[in-house]
Amino acid sequence: MQIEIRRGLTLQTGTFNAVIAPEKEIVAAINSNTDLQRFLFLYISGNYSRILSGIDRQSKNFDVRRAFTAHQLFTMLREAGHTVVFVEHDPSLFDGAAAMLEPVSGALKEVARESLVILYTPIADRTFSALARRYRVEPAWCAKSFDLSFYRGLIDRAYAEIVGAYSQKKPSKKIPCDTFGIDTFTETG
Numbered sequence: 376m377q378i379e380i381r382r383g384l385t386l387q388t389g390t391f392n393a394v395i396a397p398e399k400e401i402v403a404a405i406n407s408n409t410d411l412q413r414f415l416f417l418y419i420s421g422n423y424s425r426i427l428s429g430i431d432r433q434s435k436n437f438d439v440r441r442a443f444t445a446h447q448l449f450t451m452l453r454e455a456g457h458t459v460v461f462v463e464h465d466p467s468l469f470d471g472a473a474a475m476l477e478p479v480s481g482a483l484k485e486v487a488r489e490s491l492v493i494l495y496t497p498i499a500d501r502t503f504s505a506l507a508r509r510y511r512v513e514p515a516w517c518a519k520s521f522d523l524s525f526y527r528g529l530i531d532r533a534y535a536e537i538v539g540a541y542s543q544k545k546p547s548k549k550i551p552c553d554t555f556g557i558d559t560f561t562e563t564g
Contacts, residue, residue, distance in 0.1 A: 378404075378408055378410065378411065378459070378491065386491055386493065387491060388458065388489070388490060388491045389487065389488065389489065389490075389491070390487055390491060390492070391483055391484055391486075391487035391492045391494070392491075392492065392493050392494070393494045393495075393496075393503070393506070393507030394493055394494070394495050394496075395495075395496055395497070395498070395499050395503075396495070396497065397497055398425050398426050398429070398497050399429075401426060401495055401497075402426050402429040402430055405430055405431075405461075406429075406430060406431045411434070411459065412433075412434040412436060412437075413436070414436060414457075414458035414459055415436050415438070415456070415457040415458045415459070416434065416436055416437045416438065416457060416458070416459045416461065417438050417440065417451075417455055417457035417459065417460045417461065418430070418437065418438065418439045418440070418461045418463070419439075419440050419441070419442055419448065419451055419452075419460070419461065419462045419463065420439070420440075420441050420442070420463040420465065421441070421442055421443070421448070421463065421464070421465020421467060421468045422441075422443055422465055422467050422468070423465065424441075424463055425463070425497065426463060426495075427439065427463070438457065442465075442468060443468075444468060444472065445468045445469050445472040445475035445476075445479060446472070446475065448462070448468055448475075448479055449475060449478055449479050449482055452479065452482035452483060452485075452486050453482055453485075455486050455490065457490060458490055458491065459490065459491045459493070460486055460490050460491070460492045460493070461493045461495065462483070462492070462493065462494045462495065463495050463496075464494055464495060464496040464500075464502070464503050464506070466500050466501075466502045466503065469502045476502065476505045476506060479506060480505070480506045480507075480508070483506065494506060494507060
């Protein structure tokens with residue numbers, strides 16, 4: 376089974392995927408994929424969910440569970456027998472339970488041997504990075520979560536420096552390169 380989150384980003388059974396995306400985009404991806412209704416889908420959220428209210432849950436195969444602690448999340452993952460396991464990341468589960476990061480990360484990997492596992496967050500944080508550390512991270516739409524004006528300013532300054540460097544370069548001179556089977560080689564700089 377494959378799920379296309381967006382054009383060019385396809386997730387498949389037997390993989391663990393950490394996805395960083397805006398809430399509207401992930402809700403639209405889940406709701407627009409009618410194939411998901413055919414499979415057992417487990418949605419796990421933490422103390423609160425940002426996207427659950429927007430997901431169309433008319434399918435009989437859609438199960439929802441809430442984990443209030445990292446230990447409960449670990450247990451739910453160990454008991455999961457679904458084709459798709461979607462975990463909405465909640466960093467508050469690991470407050471005072473940092474020792475559970477490694478076991479939960481291992482449980483995500485274990486479940487991914489037979490299921491499609493998606494660890495989702497709209498904005499990455501330290502605990503999300505720790506859970507996804509050794510796995511493929513899909514920053515599908517993460518540019519929308521950055522301060523774009525700041526990064527555009529950096530790019531504009533870098534571009535200005537590059538243009539300035541090229542405008543001050545020495546004129547090029549042609550060097551014969553008969554030994555390489557080409558007529559001339561242009562040296563710049």
